[in-house]
Amino acid sequence: MGAIIKGKPVADSISEGIILEVKELKERNIIPKLVAVRVGENESDLSYERGAFKRCSKVGIEMEVKKFPGSISEEEFIAEIKKLNDDKSVNGILVFRPLPKQLSEDNIKYIISPEKDIDCLSPINVAKLMENDNTGFVPCTPSAVMEILKYYNVDIAGKNVVIIGRSMLVGKPISILLLNENATVTICHSQTRDISMFSSKADIVIVGVGKANMIDESYIKEGAIVIDVGINICSNGKLCGDVNTDRCFNKASMITPVPSGVGSVTTSVLVKHVIKACKLQNNV
Amino acid sequence: MGAIIKGKPVADSISEGIILEVKELKERNIIPKLVAVRVGENESDLSYERGAFKRCSKVGIEMEVKKFPGSISEEEFIAEIKKLNDDKSVNGILVFRPLPKQLSEDNIKYIISPEKDIDCLSPINVAKLMENDNTGFVPCTPSAVMEILKYYNVDIAGKNVVIIGRSMLVGKPISILLLNENATVTICHSQTRDISMFSSKADIVIVGVGKANMIDESYIKEGAIVIDVGINICSNGKLCGDVNTDRCFNKASMITPVPSGVGSVTTSVLVKHVIKACKLQNNV
Secondary structure, eight states, X not given: OOEEOOSHHHHHHHHHHHHHHHHHHHHTTOOOEEEEEEESOOHHHHHHXXXXXXXXXXXXXXXXXXXXXXXXXXXXXXXXXXXXXXXXXXXXEEEOSSOOTTSOHHXXXXXXXXXXXXXXXXXXXXXXXXXXXXXXXXXXXXXXXXHHHHHTTOOXXXXXXXXXXXXXXXXXXXXXHHHHTTOEEEEEOTTOSOHHHHHTTOSEEEEOSOOTTOXXXXXXXXXXXXXXXXXXXXXXXXXXXXXXXXXXXXTOSEEOOSSSXXXXXXXXXXXXXXXXXXXXXXXX | OOEEOOSHHHHHHHHHHHHHHHHHHHHTTOOOEEEEEEESOOHHHHHHHHHHHHHHHHHTOEEEEEEEOTTXXXXXXXXXXXXXXXXXXXXXXXXXXXXXXXXOHHHHTTTSOGGGBTTSOSHHHHHHHHTTOTTSOOOHHHHHHHHHHHHTTOOOTTOEEEEEOOOTTTHHHHHHHHXXXXXXXXXXXXXXXXXXXXXXXXSEEEEOSOOTTOBOGGGSOTTOEEEEOOOEEOTTSSEXXXXXXXXXXXXXXXXXXXXXXXXXXXXXXXXHHHHHHHHHHTTO
């Protein structure tokens, strides 16, 4: 019978560390600051924003939201990002994505300062991830997965890890992070002929595909660790993950729930990245 | 019994295509040009340089070598790279690596123009690889592996591919390229507990670890396709790969030799990248 491993204790543990770091920074008159850049009034952006605000105020980080109308031109938007790049009081910039159509992420990713790009929009940070250069910033969700594995003392080196999903925000970066930590990594996806053939042999299964309850007990081996990165609206209208937790619970040794799993850790990772950026910028 | 699949026909086929492209470019008064940047007199650099020269003259691409003394300072070196960036007659820049100690690759990679960086030194090209943006340049060796698979009509989508080795020049980029082509990809390395457990189930095995003859028939399944990226000096003083070709030959369906395998394709890929750079720079 498996243990449900929740995100909250992980988030709390990260926050505790951050609170001490913020205290030390403030003693040097450095006030860490995050700016979230939001275009329009997307509900999922607003929800993440509220969570980030709560987390920042808890740990003592200043947070400001720059709100722009959904109709902002790319030229104006780029000018605003440049202002934030140049503003020395700003340590981290979080741009809510996806952006409306007239704003090309492919143009904006080259504008944001890599040093302030705490959610890995800039190609410089994508390359640093690939090169295992830890002066960069990894996207918050993959980073949250790594924090969960560390908090629950999951040994990664030499383990057989199967990742289901190959997106730029989840599957690809997680596979590189785990590879850098010496896991043997297999990446499965929609074109994989028989995902369960791979995942049912894995010590750790990480799922991020966006299909509600896709993974049942036939996909995992006895004692596997299962991390569910999916967030879907189920037929009953409630939030659910890509993993059918009820059906996998008895077979897995540890399993993250949805909600209250990976998603609960992302804002803590976000503030952790702000502190990292702040320290690098101030040579602390 | 397997077929030895050599690099030469692949290289010749690429060159044939390039010759036509060069002809078309010259009709528009565009003369594609590669500059190789060499510091010191490293024998493997010189050998690659000779191969590149031969290939360039065969396909009609201009090639120049900028030679610098092993003692050149980083400041001078960077100034030289910037000159090449600014020189409109230069379409591709190849920097021989590794560089001597006083020249930090980590600094120089930010200097080279991504548009001319035909061997993927720049982080912009590393990120484009990761993001499956084909306006970038992939390192020549992984690119050569893909060309071989395509030339010999190896179906990649949905196949179980095991990559042994996780270097920035071979294993990591190849895994991303294969993932982008819909393979199910597993990356094994020195910390993998039992590599053969993974590789012996794979449809395609790609090896780049730098250990002479490490892979014998126990590592592959009947009918597997085996691509050997290793180049080592064996105990008998001859060149050999990471795969023991003699022992795997009967079990594999196709296997690349060393020498005359992947290595024979890299200069063709190099000139292909020069043409791509030239066309992008001239909006052709």
